[in-house]
Amino acid sequence: MKEKLDILLVNSVAPRQRIASDAALENGLAILRTHLEDKGFAVDVIDDQRITSVEEGLPSWCLTLLRKMVDLQMKVYHRRFVYLWWLVMLLTWPVQSLALYCRRAYARRRIEDIVNLIKTKSIGFLGVKVWYGDAFTWSNLLAARVREACPQTVIVAGGPHVKVYGEEFLLNSDFDLAIMGPGEKVLTEMIVLYRQTKNKQEFLEAFRQASGSARLVKTGVYTEGDAGGKITFTTPRYRAADLEGKIYFHTLVDGFGCSWNRCRFCSHTMQVKPYHPRPVADIVAEIQSLTRQGISFFRFSSSETPFAHGKKIAEEVLKKGLNINFSMFARGVKVTPEVYDAYRCMIKAGLRAVFIGGETGHDYINQQVMNKGLTKKELINTINCIKLAADNAGKS
Ligand code: SF4
Structure with missing residues (x-):
């Protein structure tokens, strides 16, 4: 990663894989990074959603055992062996629970890695793409830890969960701001404004006055003002690292x-x-x-x-x-x-x-x-x- 970063963009993670497309190429964050880099900002992306990410943090013996149990489930999955199948399913249960426990612990450790990175590089902005379910819970934990450990970092949410829940998203949340809609333009404005202010509090107040928004910022097709043809589209540039372990x-x-x-x-x-x-x-x-x-x-x-x-x-x-x-x-x-x-x-x-x-x-x-x-x-x-x-x- 570069020495000084204006913004760190993070894809939220769930301990369990939800659907195959979890590991699809992450276009949203690549679009933001491309746009912001073209404006001269230093940006990086942390995206742990990879094909093998469900195995990260598991002890190898647990992973091997789990694979064998699942193989066995498939072998005895036949009407003739129904009781045996039930037995194997029951025996797999504690192994599966342990695997999930390890995954949750690993996801929490990743939060600490991100906090340390923000501290080391004094990063002014953290942008989180928030997905639903466990990924939403993880995002809130991340926001809470960053607020506690890096009080000058502005924490911004975006992504599918904000688009679905709007204002409700920010209730009981440690995010400072949320963007509902495309984030390229408004993030650019935020970083420029942040550079002109002395600290986070001054920035938040200046942004509130400049945008007229409280904490939820609506953009693109989510706002009357922008909806009439001013919407711009950015073609993302993927880096080699973005493609690793991805579908x-x-x-x-x-x-x-x-x-x-x-x-x-x-x-x-x-x-x-x-x-x-x-x-x-x-x-x-x-x-x-x-x-x-x-x-x-x-x-x-x-x-x-x-x-x-x-x-x-x-x-x-x-x-x-x-x-x-x-x-x-x-x-x-x-x-x-x-x-x-x-x-x-x-x-x-x-x-x-x-x-x-x-x-x-x-x-x-x-x-x-x-x-x-x-x-x-x-x-x-x-x-x-x-x-x-x-x-x-x-x-x-
Ligand atoms: S409003 Fe449009 S996108 Fe939504 S469910 Fe109906 S047809 Fe589908």
Whole structure:
């Protein structure tokens, strides 16, 4: 790491792996680092979410034993051996609990490592990407320790948990500030202001006056002011260390939000502006830049990639001859020949998975309770349309 850092960015961790994509490339922090470095700041990232991170902190005998027990579970997983299987499961339980205990202890030690780094380098800002569940608990522990040991460090939260909970996030929290939305611009402003003030208290007061925000800062599509076309997108630069122990799977920002934005249960509806697409040229430039680093799996990040936008991206991908696979989130729609054509084009360009929320699948509940704006018939027709398009593209 460089000697002097303006900001340390940390990905929050959970002792247990939650989903496979925990170990996907960390695009959010890479975007922030790229933007801040381009502004001349010294930035570093600590991201412990790696494929093998669930093994960190376990004694080797425990890891070996756990692997053997799980192997055994798989071997006796048969109706004929049901009692034996139960016995193996029960015997695995204490080993699993011990492994979890070791993981928790290791995660707490990592907090101390981060605190020591902040102290040694007198880092003014700590930015934490906060995920849900155990990672949220860990983030709060980290914030509390940093507040105690490094009282002059400004502790800022961002990431999925802030976007879901907004103001509630900061209740009973040791974070000084939270950013709901893209953080590039506001973090830049914060660091500049921090350099002009004498200490953290003066900075917090100056920031409050300058931004008019209390502790939660809304940006991008989460605020009226920024939502009308001033949103900028940064293409992340990964370092070699970012790729180590990661699934080569890049979350690509193809836009923000979804065009419906009215489901009653959905946290994405906290966005002021329903859907904001990213320019296609930008998206394809990012794909090209990442394929040069050997990355060819992309997950489009917006809550919905409308089929017309997806088709434009696909046409550019095909025109440039890029060999990629990608997934996206979509809504069921009224199927027309245009929808079919768009999916066929996207599948030819590498679309391999589409995630569509059907919720209960029950028309009355979806409409009256959830305000889903989608009928069962439209959902099924959309699925069939995608299957036919895949068949036509030779990818069924
Ligand atoms: S369609 Fe999906 S993303 Fe859009 S509001 Fe409904 S649940 Fe949220």
